[in-house]
Amino acid sequence: MNRKFSVAPMLDWTDRHERYFLRLISENTLLYTEMITTGALIHGDRGRHLGFNKEEHPLAIQLGGSEPADLVQCAKMAEDYAYDEINLNVGCPSNRVQHGMFGACLMAKPERVAECIAAMQNAVDIPVTVKHRIGIDENESIEELFKFVETVAASGCKTFIVHARKAWLNGLSPKQNRDIPPLRYDVVHQLKQTMPQLEIIINGGICDLDSVEQQLKHVDGVMMGREVYHNPYILAEVDQRLFQADTDVLSRQEIIEKLLDYIEHEISNGTRLHAISRHILGLYNGLPGARKWRRYISEHAPAADADVSVIKKALQFVS
DSSP, rough: OSSEEEEETTTTTHHHHHHHHHHHHSSBBBEEEEEEEEEHHHHSSSHHHHHOOGGGOOOOOOOOOOOHHHHHHHHHHHHHHSEEEEEEEEEOOHHHHHHHTTTGGGGGHHHHHHHHHHHHHHHHHOEEEEEEOBBBTOOOHHHHHHHHHHHHHTOOOOOOEEEOOOSSSSSSSSHTHHHHHHOOOHHHHHHHHHHHTTTTEEEEEOSSSHHHHTTTTSEEEEEEEEHHHHHHOOOGGGGHHHHHHOOOOOHHHHHHHHHHHHHHHHHHTOOOHHHHTTTSTTTTSSTHHHHHHHHHHHTTTTTTTTTTHHHHHHHHGGG
């Protein structure tokens, strides 16, 4: 699995339509699902949560949970559905997640995380990884971070995706936790230097490919999140610059033209246009006509009978 560059799991954003769209822009970027809780998979609509298009590979699923038996059950489901990796969320700071005893609060329980990882690794043949913060609340010393990673690594986990901010579990909202705690790239770099045998992926606040290339001098991979969603064309040169692919960089219009067939197919199966079009609003960010592109799609795509003609008409503003 090549994790040199990946797009972060983002709730309500990295659904299967978004991932299909991003895959049209980059063939090599590792994509992640939204976080899916073990309860949703065990008791909910399994097909809706796990289904994806084969074109989305390489694709990882992110699970939220803290009960080894439940995680094993869900890991087996993910392997049956042919996901390429299972990632355990140990970074989400929301109150709802804390009440379920998973997410960032698990950083205080490294032995439980190790138990969960070991159980899943024993149950499936695909890689199991962890995504976590550099600390939580007052527990922010490098020694505590290293203890967490060492404990989990002893379970056999080799890959750690590290959001270079700590999480405040009390007093800050999830949105504030993405912005207010300062970024500490130096801590993640020190983690890699201290434990060179582990694969360390850095995440948090990285917004352009020049910064990605700088980070790759210190760590094994970079995960980018919100910037990709709001400015998806940032992926256009990822294959060439980061994976040395000998392929052409597609224009924005070529990407949309490739997406139209997918949209038609999805609409024929009952998907509403808005479910797909909401993900492409940022494709022309910074270019003449971008505002009209966004406005036209936003106003017309929610209609019950909206079809690909909405996208084709919106192209007139940016062509």
